[in-house]
């Protein structure tokens with residue numbers, strides 16, 4: 001383990017990690033790698049879980065997988081793909097080196113979450129080191145478990161603020177034998193939005209639905225190959241518009257770009273907004289004058305926005321629309337913006353798991369802390 | 383206590399504040415009748431304000447309370463606390479909004495599960511979690527226990543369908559968790575609240591996700607010569623990449639009981655019955671059905687039947703959903719457990735259950751969510767025989783320990799309640815339980831909200847055999 005100001009510290013064992021948390025006052029868990037350009041100005045001492053990257057348990061016939069938090073999401077996806085299985089919530093940023101720990105802490109889901117649910121719907125168990133340095137194991141390794149508080153879900157979107165995640169178990173699904181991707185090219189956003197609502201009122205069950213601001217409605221169907229033509233025809237007659245069917249290569253590229261938000265600039269502020277299918281119409285109107293880059297994902301339940309202006313302007317817009325959002329990238333005063341009504345409950349939970357405030361707080365800017373006894377992050381004494 | 387009750391009387395008129403023995407009787411137990419406890423009072427709030435006032439009062443006087451929906455908990459979750467009050471939520475039963483464009487609904491906690499689906503039906507929507515008790519249990523109870531049902535394999539548990547909660551914390555502070563979206567910003571506090579077994583106060587309003595009623599269903603009934611063969615068939619179907627809406631298994635005893643109760647037309651010569659249901663868009667289901675038929679053909683089924691119309695489908699489900707109460711008829715009393723095992727260990731677990739049952743000299747019927755590995759052994763006993771209840775409890779304990787040994791859980795959907803308190807330290811370490819307790823304390827410093835449930839520590843109430851449910855004794859419900 002090296003202790004240089006720019007490199008995260010990488011404990012090798014759980015004991016080491018626990019001691020690090022116990023003996024230091026400010027902890028910032030990070031993805032496995034040292035990153036040249038950081039999304040957030042990091043003021044806390046950084047811990048890397050690079051040494052925790054094993055698969056703990058994977059029996060494909062169980063449709064669950066248990067992995068350590070430093071494992072790369074992309075590696076896990078590759079291992080699942082070998083057995084024709086996948087994480088149905090389409091975790092974003094796998095290609096940017098997201099780890100299982102950062103995936104959970106960020107709590108983002110991609111377009112595929114439309115059909116079966118977002119990350120929180122697939123997490124079964126989590127182990128983590130809390131602010132006291134205790135190793136806590138919650139949830140279970142089986143697909144159903146109602147014993148104890150559901151802390152695995154709480155950790156989704158916790159932004160590294162409640163503990164250092166060390167291991168997690170997920171429910172996984174079999175990949176469908178066939179997929180078909182189609183695009184309805186309407187001439188305006190309002191037409192594609194009307195089509196989205198019509199689809200929502202039908203019994204159709206696409207795997208993914210996305211909209212851009214230019215009137216394009218992207219749909220991915222999954223299932224048995226034999227059913228695809230008929231399903232596309234049924235959609236065509238429902239929406240009264242002939243869709244374009246994407247070639248396999250185009251479809252792969254376009255969904256991949258969407259999942260990894262490749263169309264957004266790598267710098268500037270990127271925000272995820274929790275929205276509703278009806279609500280995105282007002283959001284679209286409110287944002288229009290600001291010429292920001294938007295994509296409506298998960299059938300309108302998640303909106304990604306790239307914002308080049310003052311973040312407080314966006315926060316204000318969101319407040320008027322009664323929306324909450326999470327900053328994905330960019331240096332902003334807090335990670336949660338817009339409506340923050342969860343905060344009072346969150347603070348109680350935070351107090352319980354991190355009584356000394358060692359971890360950051362997504363509702364507040366994390367100020368540099370005074371470290372008792374020593375002036376910078378130090379390794380535990382052996 | 384007297385001044386506390388005095389103040390309660392200022393909130394509630396006598397017809398909504400029960401203090402007399404006769405009106406308290408129906409509340410002394412929940413679905414787990416082996417436990418009884420008389421509360422000091424039962425209150426019937428009509429709105430959120432009354433609940434908040436009540437909680438503030440309880441907090442101030444440190445009087446414990448239990449929120450109660452329909453009292454069907456099978457683990458003692460809604461068992462009253464002596465010297466405490468019961469807050470009955472049945473009158474808070476309005477469906478406040480159904481929003482078909484966003485496929486969501488906003489409800490009060492006392493809404494009956496099945497009523498919500500009925501209200502969604504005109505819009506082509508339904509509430510997916512379908513506990514067998516859905517015609518009586520409430521959304522508040524479902525939320526507190528993260529209840530499941532036969533169709534959770536594909537669509538998840540209650541937690542997967544709750545988007546937002548307005549709750550009164552045990553000190554009366556009203557908080558808002560989550561929102562109207564499937565997505566969230568920041569930590570998933572809704573996820574933490576759901577399944578907290580009433581320890582975090584009272585859910586006042588609940589924002590839910592509804593799903594489109596599938597265009598079509600295909601329901602298949604396959605019979606087998608052994609439970610193991612039925613279990614293998616489940617594994618084969620899952621391995622083929624099909625994701626059915628439900629996969630349920632019933633054993634011989636359960637089949638016979640269900641048949642006697644509702645005449646579902648189940649094959650009588652089967653050792654095990656597998657129900658598989660596909661749902662979705664018609665063309666997709668047609669194609670899946672072919673793949674399903676192909677994989678079932680390889681499984682040595684004695685007989686395979688397909689529901690020919692909706693009536694036949696409903697009859698198949700009626701048999702399955704009535705299995706609990708039907709088995710109840712075979713015996714004066716029964717206990718039901720809901721341990722979970724890894725799916726690939728189902729066969730092993732069932733064999734051990736039957737061995738343990740034989741060893742204890744008790745009959746055990748099995749009806750379970752096979753796709754999830756969620757067992758439901760129903761242990762039959764006669765509570766009038768000295769020691770029979772203890773013997774049944776001991777068998778139940780052995781079964782749960784075996785589930786843990788196989789890497790599973792002590793409960794898949796019925797919760798810990800009071801019944802499984804003593805197993806918590808076997809599933810969780812001291813550090814884990816301490817973290818639970820710290821969270822509990824931060825939310826409820828006096829530990830008044832459903833005290834004595836889920837988290838071991840306080841004295842567990844004594845087990846007593848008490849025969850039929852108090853509502854049965856009072857002549858309000860019957861098993862017939």
Ligand SMILES: Cc1cc2nc3c(=O)[nH]c(=O)nc-3n(C[C@H](O)[C@H](O)[C@H](O)COP(=O)(O)OP(=O)(O)OC[C@H]3O[C@@H](n4cnc5c(N)ncnc54)[C@H](O)[C@@H]3O)c2cc1C
Pocket residue numbers: 028029030031032033034035036037038039040049069070093096097098099101102103105106159160161163164165166261265266328329
């Ligand atoms: C659009 C985009 C482009 C990017 N491009 C690149 C690139 O080109 N090259 C590259 O190397 N990286 C890239 N990244 C990754 C990103 O820059 C780094 O992940 C980030 O800088 C590291 O900072 P962090 O610790 O805040 O984030 P992460 O390490 O990603 O963590 C995210 C959140 O999760 C928490 N967290 C992480 N691990 C845990 C854990 N085990 N337990 C609890 N909490 C945890 C963190 O505290 C933080 O709140 C990109 C990211 C984005 C969004």
Ligand SMILES: Cc1cc2nc3c(=O)[nH]c(=O)nc-3n(C[C@H](O)[C@H](O)[C@H](O)COP(=O)(O)OP(=O)(O)OC[C@H]3O[C@@H](n4cnc5c(N)ncnc54)[C@H](O)[C@@H]3O)c2cc1C
Pocket residue numbers: 412413448449450451452453454455456459460471491492512513514515518519520521522523524525526527528529530531532579580581583584585586706707795796832
């Ligand atoms: C015949 C039968 C079949 C069953 N089948 C199933 C099944 O298939 N799957 C399954 O999961 N369960 C099943 N159950 C168990 C039970 O029906 C469920 O646990 C149900 O969710 C309980 O709902 P209830 O309204 O009866 O809640 P209650 O029993 O009244 O309460 C249960 C718990 O919820 C808490 N609670 C209630 N309302 C609120 C609120 N508003 N805010 C906070 N806490 C609250 C209570 O304090 C208590 O801890 C079955 C029970 C029976 C009797």
